[in-house]
Amino acid sequence: MPSAVNGDQNGKASSRSPSPAPAPPVAESPGPRAAALERIFAQALDATVKRCSYANFAACFPTPAHYVPENLDAFWRDFTGRVGDAATANFNQILAARNVVQSLNSLDTLVQDAKKRKEQAEAKANGGPIEPPTPPHTLPAQTLTLAHLQPFLSAQTQTLEFQLSKTQQANTQLLSEIEAQRAELAALVNGLEHVVRDLEGSVEMLSQDDVQNLTREVLDIDKDLTG
Known part of the structure; x- marks a missing residue:
């Protein structure tokens, strides 16, 4: 029964547009774009902290700079270090709260998938004109609904078929016991x-x-x- 329903839906979906594959799991480690964002932030933070040099800092506190320059230098180093640590902590907190790494990794995956699709289309065209894919927003609502439901329905069908197979095996064993x-x-x-x-x-x-x-x-x- 589930196979029949799924087959009917497969036929309708394939006659309109191919069903999208289930989204792959997004890696937690930074991808190319996430790593580039972290590198740009580190460079910007380093440049900002360096602009607060000891000379500029001492110009704001001339008296301590004249009488206790070593204490002011230690305070400047501690201050700039704390500023850098606080900025880095806030940046990491924003990345975690907004799921920036996962989102950028998803974007990397989409770009790579688009490049592969383009290469496959060019290879399939064999030098001829490449037929552009149908934009998703131009598809009817029923096709989009079936395309999004297809992964879920396929997974449910596999689960039901597995349970049905186990039930049939149990029934076969029970029948053998009854006959004995x-x-x-x-x-x-x-x-x-x-x-x-x-x-x-x-x-x-x-x-x-x-x-x-x-x-x-x-x-x-x-x-x-x-x-």
Whole structure:
């Protein structure tokens, strides 16, 4: 039943546009664009901190610079270091809160996929004109709906088929057990029938006249012995 439904939907979707493949998992490690963003930020932060040189910093505090320059130098180094650390921490917090790395990695994947599709289209065209793909926004709503539902329906179909296969195997095993029990019951009934026939034969034999006469003679002998 699920296969039939899925097959019908497959036919409708393939007649309009190919169904998109399920989105691959996005890597947590920075890709090319995320790494470039981090590198640009590091360069910009380093350039900003360097503009706050000791000479510029000391010009804002002439008295400490004149009397305790070593203390002011230590304070300047600590200040610029804290500024850089705070800026880096805020930057990383924004990256994590906005899922910037994952989004840029998704963009990298889309760009690479687009390049592969272009190369495949060029190779398929074999020097001829390349037919551009149908823009998704021009497709009817039903086609888009089926295309987005196709991965989910395929996964559900596979799950149902797997469960159906397990149920069929369990039913086959149960049927084998029932047939074995039926054969055992048949053997028991056959044995009981033999016992019943033996008992009926014994009763029939005891009811014959010869046996009855022999029984009376035995009883008479027993009376004579006991009398």
